[in-house]
Amino acid sequence: MLKVGVIGCGYWGPNLIRNFSALDDAEVKICSDLELKRIEHMKKLYPSVAITQDYRDIIEDSDIDAVVIATPVSTHYKLAAEALEAGKHVFCEKPLTQNVEEGVKLVDIADKMKKTLMVGHTFVYTAAVNKIKKLIKDGELGDVYYISTSRVNLGLFQKDINVVWDLAPHDLSIMNYILDSRPLYVSATGHSYIQPEIQDVAFVTLTYPGSVLANLQVSWLNPNKIRKTTVVGSKKMLVYDDVASLEKIRIYDKGVDVIPHYDTFGEFQLSYRYGDISIPKLDDSEPLKIECQHFLDCIAGKKARSSGRHGLEVLLIMDAIDRSMKANGEKITIEYPKSLT
């Protein structure tokens, strides 16, 4: 039985407490929040879980094997580094840290301490994203031409990070995972309409190897909540709508073929294919439960699907996005350190 301590019981932390508590081989022993009201609420829901306002009660408890961090990003590095140094395994919410330097140091500390460091890239544990990954791997879509994503709604405005660092970790982790790759270049524009110097809208274009393009729209300033990903392949196209309660993925047998063998430009023709639309059945297990179980499996030796290194890759991409936005959309080459290859 692995003993877990959770730091941060705001909006997201309680979901982690609920899911870790539901696992057979884990026990949430203690949780912490700076706000007394939050931990008192947790005590009502989980009477056997101890509560504290001081996270050090968790980190310094020799009985605790793993620490789960669901606090604002500006605190991730300090809390995760202290927990790792104290010999705990760490599950840290996304984004891993608030900048690349902290991310590099955290991955180093985890290596040095030989402890599991996992980042909460929840979407790589969803049935929909895993279905898309399989369809691509099995060649069902043909060669992937491009991906476009939209993750927009009204708010919630963050004070310590811009909209890219808040919302794009989801899309970047999804794209890296389904393409089993990572982008080479980025060009991005964004603007701060509401809070000075904190972009609330960003349009990002990434180039993956093989000329696969990806376009991301992230915004806190949109009347509708949209979570949509379109993957266009040479054989088929797919739309993944995460807001849909049922039928999240639609596969369109649509495409364009160039008719072979033409002698003159006048004979050059395209043929459009309008085939069936299929809707795959998806497993309805809670992704967060799968993610929490995966963390325990990684502590037992399994390779992490969202490791500290995957978290660091996403930080490197977001850092390049920030630099491109500052330089009015300049194309930036994303550099990955050797330790990530």
Ligand SMILES: NC(=O)c1ccc[n+]([C@@H]2O[C@H](COP(=O)([O-])OP(=O)(O)OC[C@H]3O[C@@H](n4cnc5c(N)ncnc54)[C@H](O)[C@@H]3O)[C@@H](O)[C@H]2O)c1
């Ligand atoms: N994976 C996902 O889908 C997902 C979804 C939502 C949020 N998140 C992530 O979860 C993290 C928390 O987000 P949130 O929306 O719950 O924020 P929140 O502001 O609602 O909650 C954070 C809580 O942490 C507490 N806290 C801050 N410093 C602390 C400390 N030193 N010790 C103990 N408690 C402390 C605060 O009092 C607050 O209650 C962020 O990293 C966010 O990106 C992930």
